[in-house]
Amino acid sequence: MATKETAQRIIDAALQLISEKGYTAATTKAIADLAQVNEVTIFRHFGNKEGLLKTIVDKFSYNPILQKTMREEVTWDLETDLTRFSMQYFEYMMSIKDFVMIGFKESMQFPEINAEIANVPLLFKNELIHYFKEMHHKGKIREVNFEAAALSLIALNFGHFISRARLGTIVSTLPTEELIKTSVAIFSRGLTS
Amino acid sequence: MATKETAQRIIDAALQLISEKGYTAATTKAIADLAQVNEVTIFRHFGNKEGLLKTIVDKFSYNPILQKTMREEVTWDLETDLTRFSMQYFEYMMSIKDFVMIGFKESMQFPEINAEIANVPLLFKNELIHYFKEMHHKGKIREVNFEAAALSLIALNFGHFISRARLGTIVSTLPTEELIKTSVAIFSRGLTS
DNA sequence: CTCCTATGCAAGTAGTTACTTACATGCTAC
DNA sequence: GTAGCATGTAAGTAACTACTTGCATAGGAG
Numbered sequence: 413m414a415t416k417e418t419a420q421r422i423i424d425a426a427l428q429l430i431s432e433k434g435y436t437a438a439t440t441k442a443i444a445d446l447a448q449v450n451e452v453t454i455f456r457h458f459g460n461k462e463g464l465l466k467t468i469v470d471k472f473s474y475n476p477i478l479q480k481t482m483r484e485e486v487t488w489d490l491e492t493d494l495t496r497f498s499m500q501y502f503e504y505m506m507s508i509k510d511f512v513m514i515g516f517k518e519s520m521q522f523p524e525i526n527a528e529i530a531n532v533p534l535l536f537k538n539e540l541i542h543y544f545k546e547m548h549h550k551g552k553i554r555e556v557n558f559e560a561a562a563l564s565l566i567a568l569n570f571g572h573f574i575s576r577a578r579l580g581t582i583v584s585t586l587p588t589e590e591l592i593k594t595s596v597a598i599f600s601r602g603l604t605s
Numbered sequence: 606m607a608t609k610e611t612a613q614r615i616i617d618a619a620l621q622l623i624s625e626k627g628y629t630a631a632t633t634k635a636i637a638d639l640a641q642v643n644e645v646t647i648f649r650h651f652g653n654k655e656g657l658l659k660t661i662v663d664k665f666s667y668n669p670i671l672q673k674t675m676r677e678e679v680t681w682d683l684e685t686d687l688t689r690f691s692m693q694y695f696e697y698m699m700s701i702k703d704f705v706m707i708g709f710k711e712s713m714q715f716p717e718i719n720a721e722i723a724n725v726p727l728l729f730k731n732e733l734i735h736y737f738k739e740m741h742h743k744g745k746i747r748e749v750n751f752e753a754a755a756l757s758l759i760a761l762n763f764g765h766f767i768s769r770a771r772l773g774t775i776v777s778t779l780p781t782e783e784l785i786k787t788s789v790a791i792f793s794r795g796l797t798s
Numbered sequence: 799c800t801c802c803t804a805t806g807c808a809a810g811t812a813g814t815t816a817c818t819t820a821c822a823t824g825c826t827a828c
Numbered sequence: 829g830t831a832g833c834a835t836g837t838a839a840g841t842a843a844c845t846a847c848t849t850g851c852a853t854a855g856g857a858g
Contacts, residue, residue, distance in 0.1 A: 420820065423705065429799080432713045433629070434627040434711075435630075436627060436629040437714070439844085440846065440847085448625075449805085449806095450806050451805070452807085452847085453805060453806080455846085455848080460846075516710070519710070521626060521630070521804080526771075526777075530775045533612060533772075534775070544828080551777035553647070557783075559777060559779060560787035561763075561787065561788075563768070563779065563788075564639040564765075564791060567768060568761045568767045570760075570767065571760025571762075571764040571767075572756075574763065575756070575760060578712065579726075582720075582723045584756055586750075587752055590750075593758070594750050594753035596753075598795035599791060602790070602791035602792055602796075633815080634815080643836050645817085645837090648818080649834080649835080654816065735846085
């Protein structure tokens with residue numbers, strides 16, 4: 413059995429349990445059991461429980477995939493572009509969902525997680541502001557507070573993400589894609605002069 | 606010392622600690638210390654730790670204050686009404702902020718908290734759909750998927766709330782009121798035919 | 799074959815947790 | 829003034845926690 417597989421199994425188990433129950437309630441024994449590993453193996457790999465968390469945080473440190481894909485294939489048609497941005501954001505957030513949930517639960521005890529997560533909207537905001545300014549320059553959107561507009565689109569998408577990730581279909585059974593498309597359509601129209 | 610005051614101090618302390626650290630990490634001893642009460646007093650009042658949580662959940666069970674204020678003073682001017690709805694929603698969420706945070710952290714272990722919190726957007730959604738239909742009937746907004754539109758406004762406002770409640774001014778220093786006004790202005794314009 | 803590394807297994811430790819019991823004390827209502 | 833109720837204090841318990849140590853074993857690399 414290679415080290416890599418074992419360490420990865422432990423990380424996966426920890427990610428799942430900590431995101432579900434929180435850091436304190438996710439015991440090393442439970443993590444070991446889920447990873448099908450002896451409890452000592454965790455300590456041999458990561459030193460202590462906090463070392464395991466730190467490894468997870470490092471693994472999820474923001475990679476600029478969202479920024480990168482946002483800059484590709486810009487059509488300079490407002491609704492088309494914003495829809496693509498929003499869908500990509502949603503998919504990206506879903507892919508790091510467990511990590512986001514850990515961030516929600518442990519931000520007070522491990523502030524560095526919070527800083528890592530705050531990075532996502534910050535970079536997204538800057539990209540959007542840049543895009544809006546360019547669009548205004550092209551005369552395709554009206555004059556508004558671009559930062560407020562960017563934050564609004566982010567809030568909108570974050571809201572959709574949390575609603576689906578946390579409440580599932582309790583609030584609505586509308587397909588996510590349809591929801592995002594409709595909301596972006598309304599938002600785009602509101603920006604057009 | 607009256608019973609009421611003591612129980613309330615315990616509840617306040619528990620609310621603070623559980624919302625900060627989570628249920629498991631908030632020990633009964635720490636709660637007792639913060640409430641300036643002997644640890645046994647907690648058990649005499651609430652039986653056990655879970656009883657304390659249940660008392661908190663009961664206390665925050667949805668009261669229809671948001672629904673009520675939404676129905677008052679409707680002007681049937683889209684931007685005016687949506688701004689008021691949004692501001693009221695934001696203030697209401699801020700007032701139950703600690704409880705919302707507990708809901709985020711403990712939803713897996715105590716599903717009934719989740720159900721309680723999902724109630725807020727559900728009722729808000731119904732009120733909004735009703736309002737949108739009426740507005741459409743009056744010819745003041747165009748034909749859209751009203752449910753999607755309602756969910757979008759909720760997502761938008763929830764996003765603003767979480768951003769401020771969780772990240773503070775890391776992402777932006779724009780005043781909340783200005784942010785809400787701008788986002789509602791864009792959204793309203795997008796709904797107008 | 800023979801190291802070496804990763805892992806399992808067994809046993810244990812010191813600290814913490816939720817919770818209990820028994821008894822003392824002080825305030826309030828009658 | 830005394831009976832009763834809410835609270836404090838002290839001591840303890842059983843279970844669980846993160847973490848350690850020593851030894852056995854299996855598989856791969858040289």
